[in-house]
Amino acid sequence: MKFINHKPGDIEICDVTLRDGEQTPGVAFSTQEKISIAEKLDSIGVDVIEAGFPVVSAAEEATVREIAHLGLDAKVCCLARSVAKDVDTALKCDVDFISIFIATSDLHLKYKYHKTFEEATSCALDVLDYAKDHGLIVRFAAEDATRTDIGVLKSIFKSAEDHGADYVSIADTVGILNPSTAFYLVSEIKKTIKTKLCIHCHNDLGMAVANTLSGAEAGAFQLHTTVNGIGERCGNAALEELLVSLRVQYGIEKYDVSKLMELSKLVEQYTEIPIPKTKAIVGANAFAHESGIHVAAVLEEPMTYELFAPEMVGAKREIIIGKHTGSKALKGVVQKMGYDLTHEQMSTLLDKVKKCSEAKKKVSCGRLSEFIKELE
Numbered sequence: 001m002k003f004i005n006h007k008p009g010d011i012e013i014c015d016v017t018l019r020d021g022e023q024t025p026g027v028a029f030s031t032q033e034k035i036s037i038a039e040k041l042d043s044i045g046v047d048v049i050e051a052g053f054p055v056v057s058a059a060e061e062a063t064v065r066e067i068a069h070l071g072l073d074a075k076v077c078c079l080a081r082s083v084a085k086d087v088d089t090a091l092k093c094d095v096d097f098i099s100i101f102i103a104t105s106d107l108h109l110k111y112k113y114h115k116t117f118e119e120a121t122s123c124a125l126d127v128l129d130y131a132k133d134h135g136l137i138v139r140f141a142a143e144d145a146t147r148t149d150i151g152v153l154k155s156i157f158k159s160a161e162d163h164g165a166d167y168v169s170i171a172d173t174v175g176i177l178n179p180s181t182a183f184y185l186v187s188e189i190k191k192t193i194k195t196k197l198c199i200h201c202h203n204d205l206g207m208a209v210a211n212t213l214s215g216a217e218a219g220a221f222q223l224h225t226t227v228n229g230i231g232e233r234c235g236n237a238a239l240e241e242l243l244v245s246l247r248v249q250y251g252i253e254k255y256d257v258s259k260l261m262e263l264s265k266l267v268e269q270y271t272e273i274p275i276p277k278t279k280a281i282v283g284a285n286a287f288a289h290e291s292g293i294h295v296a297a298v299l300e301e302p303m304t305y306e307l308f309a310p311e312m313v314g315a316k317r318e319i320i321i322g323k324h325t326g327s328k329a330l331k332g333v334v335q336k337m338g339y340d341l342t343h344e345q346m347s348t349l350l351d352k353v354k355k356c357s358e359a360k361k362k363v364s365c366g367r368l369s370e371f372i373k374e375l376e
Helices: 031-044 058-068 084-093 106-113 117-133 150-162 179-192 208-218 239-250 257-271 292-300 327-336 343-358 365-375
Strands: 012-015 048-050 075-081 097-103 137-143 167-172 196-201 222-225
Touching: 012 239, 031 048, 031 058, 031 257, 058 075, 058 084, 075 084, 084 097, 084 117, 097 106, 097 117, 097 167, 106 117, 117 137, 117 150, 137 150, 137 196, 150 167, 150 179, 167 179, 167 208, 167 222, 179 196, 179 208, 196 208, 208 222, 208 239, 222 239, 239 257, 292 327, 327 343, 327 365, 343 365
Parallel strands: 012 048, 012 222, 048 075, 075 097, 097 137, 137 167, 167 196, 196 222
Antiparallel strands: none
């Protein structure tokens, strides 16, 4: 069956693990951890790495500066409020470009800034001018853009474009989009501006990756991600899910996805946030098979129950022996282990496996070998 979709055009990935990802409650990366993550992102081919928010502290500033001087192929970016001091700090870090943000929704203007839209945006545009005057590439980001009146959003993005912004960014700050509204919003904004458009999605409704892909289909150029989908509250669009989706669904192969499992485990270690077993791409169950019908088919042809080979992302297939394993699947596993059992032995072995599994005990290949030796 062939589906019709809108293939994204030119895109680039901006990974924000080191900034937005670090805003995950309880997470704080050391300088060396940030460097390790940045180097791994660079080896995958990520185009832009948002290294941090340097005005937060002297240590953060020093870390961002160190990452900017690593000699990575990726451009290094940092975050800044619409305050000249933040731009000065970014300049000291020697980053490739800066992301200046301002909240644009009525909700944020009233309860966070206590300013009118005109007051807040005038300040932001002044800081944009200041950054451009100092030779920086600038991304102008509208925080809570997806709860901002679309006419107002078009207006501020057009003003940013007129002031020389190199990128404008839609931030779905509370994850309110769905794929249809993401496509519509990006399409509408692109009718007004020619500047490169970015989309930054949060996962509050579990649709961050889907919304990012829809935004890309509609013409968003820079797509924002975090490793393992970490980030504030429910996190951001997951890098590993987005890159594999781009490859499998659209044939975009510019990124080395074979290192995704290694990167995921690295971030899991540094954040101490366990990856759910059922997590797409990098979860322990992503390439695990137990059901008898499935295992039998996978042993003959993995594509029967795998969309892509685990080796593509640096993972391995795992055959689980348990209560759902049938005789044909068990026989295939046993033969691959080098054993040749009689029909009676196989029946006894299958009974042992099911009883063990029903007692909630995992049947590893080692345990299976022990069961087989007991039959001899």
